[in-house]
Amino acid sequence: MPDSPRRSWRQALSVYRRAPVVAMLFLGFAAGLPFLLVFSTLTAWLRDAGVEVAAIGFFSWIGMLYSIKLFWAPVIDRLPLPILTRRLGQRRGWMLLAQLVIAGALAALSGLDPRQDLPLVAAFALLVAFGSATQDIVIDAFRIESAEERIQAAMASTYIIGYRGGLLAAGAGALYIADLVSWQAAYLTMAGLVGVGMLTVLSRPEPPRSTLGVPWQHEPRVRRFLHAQRHRPRRWRRFGAWVVGAVICPFTDFFTRYGRQAIGLLALIGLFRLSDLSMAAMANPLYIDLGFSLAEIANVTKVFGIAMSIAGGVVGGLLVVRYGIARMLLAGAVLAAATNLLFAALAGLGAQLPMLVVTIMGDNLANGLASTVFIAFLSSLTSRAYTATQYALFSSLMTLPGKFIGGFSGVVVASQGYAVFFLWSTLIGLPAIALAWWLGRDPSRIPAAATEDGAR
Structure with a gap:
C-alpha cells in the first residue's frame, strides 16, 4: 500500500x-x-x-x-x-x-x-x-x-x-x-x-458522486439483465434492473476491483476488531467483581475514558496523515490486542485505582487510534460509485464476528477466570495483526488505494 x-x-x-x-x-x-x-x-x-x-x-x-x-x-x-x-x-x-x-x-x-x-x-x-x-x-x-x-x-x-x-x-x-x-x-x-x-x-x-455520470440503467450488468429479460413485462424488467444495479453491482464491483485479494481484505475487516469487541461485555463485570465503587467506575471509565478515546482518535488522524495508512493499520492492530493484557494485569492485582486508570488510558487511547485508522482504511476500499452499500457491508462485517464471539465471554470467565479470558482475547487479535502485516508488505494488494488522493 x-x-x-x-x-x-x-x-x-x-x-x-x-x-x-x-x-x-x-x-x-x-x-x-x-x-x-x-x-x-x-x-x-x-x-x-x-x-x-x-x-x-x-x-x-x-x-x-x-x-x-x-x-x-x-x-x-x-x-x-x-x-x-x-x-x-x-x-x-x-x-x-x-x-x-x-x-x-x-x-x-x-x-x-x-x-x-x-x-x-x-x-x-x-x-x-x-x-x-x-x-x-x-x-x-x-x-x-x-x-x-x-x-x-x-x-x-x-x-x-x-x-x-x-x-x-x-x-x-x-x-x-x-x-x-x-x-x-x-x-x-x-x-x-x-x-x-x-x-x-x-x-x-x-x-x-461518480454515479451521477453513469446512470444505473447503463451499467454493463444491468444492460445484460435487460437484454436477457427483454420478453418479460416492463415493470418486472425495471424492478429487476434496479435490484441488479443497486444490490448486486456493489458486491461484484468490490470483487472485480480486488480479485483474489478481496478474501484477504474481507478477512481483515472481520477480524480487526475481534479482540476488543469480544472482551467489551466483561469489562464492567470485572470492575464490579474487583470491588471498585460505581462512582470510581463512572469517573474513570466514562469521563476519563472518553477523553482518552478522543485523544487517541486525534493522534490516529495525525499519524495517518504523517505516516500513511499501512504503517498505522499494523500499529492499530497490535495496540488493540496488546492493551487487553492490561485488563489481565488488573484482574491479577485487584482493586488498585492507579492500575484501573492505566488500563483505561491504554485501552481507550489504543481503541481511539485503531478506530480512526481503520475507518480511513475502510474508506479507501470503498468505491464512490456504491459508497453507502459497500461501507454498510464493511461496517456490518467489522462488528458481527466480535459481537458473536463476545456472547460466549461470560462462559469463559465463569470457567477460567478473568485473567485467562483477557489473555485469550489478546491472542485472538493475532490473526488481525498477521493480516495487517501481510497487507502492508505488498502495495499491489490494494490497488484502489494506490494513489495519494484515493481517486477512482
Whole structure:
C-alpha cells in the first residue's frame, strides 16, 4: 500500500481546519446522540419507572437494527426522495429525512409513560434506532464522498470526537436533566439537539458522486439483465434492473476491483476488531467483581475514558496523515490486542485505582487510534460509485464476528477466570495483526488505494 509522502507536523495539523473535517465533528455528534437513547439511557428510564427487568431485557433486541442496516443501504444509495433529493441532493436529502425521523420519534417518546404505554415506547424506540442506523449509512457515504482519501483519517478523527460528545449528551446529559426535571424533559431536549445535525446538513454542500455520470440503467450488468429479460413485462424488467444495479453491482464491483485479494481484505475487516469487541461485555463485570465503587467506575471509565478515546482518535488522524495508512493499520492492530493484557494485569492485582486508570488510558487511547485508522482504511476500499452499500457491508462485517464471539465471554470467565479470558482475547487479535502485516508488505494488494488522493 503506497502511502503519500511524509508531511510535516504543521501540515498534518492544518488538515483539522478544513471545512469537511470540521463538519464531521457535528455530524458525529448527530450520529452518537440517538445511540444511548435506545440503549442504556432508555433502560434506566424504564427501570426508574418500575418496568420489570424481564421486559427491559427484550429492549436489547432494538440494537439488531444497527447490525442489519446493510439490507436497506442499497435503497439509500440509489433511490431518490421526492422533493428532498431535488432540493438537497441524494445524501443530504436522506440525512435530513433520517434526522426528522429521529427527532419526531424522540419527541413522541417524551410524551409517553412507560408504565402505561410500554408497547408504544418500544415502537418509537425502534423508530429512533431505524432512523439512527439510516443516518449512519448516509453519514458514512457523505464523509467518503466529501473529500479526498488523504484527509479521511482526520475526518474519521473529528467524527469520533463528535460521536463521543453525542454519547455524553445522551448519557450523562439526559440523566442529569431527568434527575433535575423529568425523563420527558430529557427526551424532549434530546429531540431538540438533533437540530445540530440538521443545521450541518443544510450548511454543507452535497458531495460529488461518480454515479451521477453513469446512470444505473447503463451499467454493463444491468444492460445484460435487460437484454436477457427483454420478453418479460416492463415493470418486472425495471424492478429487476434496479435490484441488479443497486444490490448486486456493489458486491461484484468490490470483487472485480480486488480479485483474489478481496478474501484477504474481507478477512481483515472481520477480524480487526475481534479482540476488543469480544472482551467489551466483561469489562464492567470485572470492575464490579474487583470491588471498585460505581462512582470510581463512572469517573474513570466514562469521563476519563472518553477523553482518552478522543485523544487517541486525534493522534490516529495525525499519524495517518504523517505516516500513511499501512504503517498505522499494523500499529492499530497490535495496540488493540496488546492493551487487553492490561485488563489481565488488573484482574491479577485487584482493586488498585492507579492500575484501573492505566488500563483505561491504554485501552481507550489504543481503541481511539485503531478506530480512526481503520475507518480511513475502510474508506479507501470503498468505491464512490456504491459508497453507502459497500461501507454498510464493511461496517456490518467489522462488528458481527466480535459481537458473536463476545456472547460466549461470560462462559469463559465463569470457567477460567478473568485473567485467562483477557489473555485469550489478546491472542485472538493475532490473526488481525498477521493480516495487517501481510497487507502492508505488498502495495499491489490494494490497488484502489494506490494513489495519494484515493481517486477512482
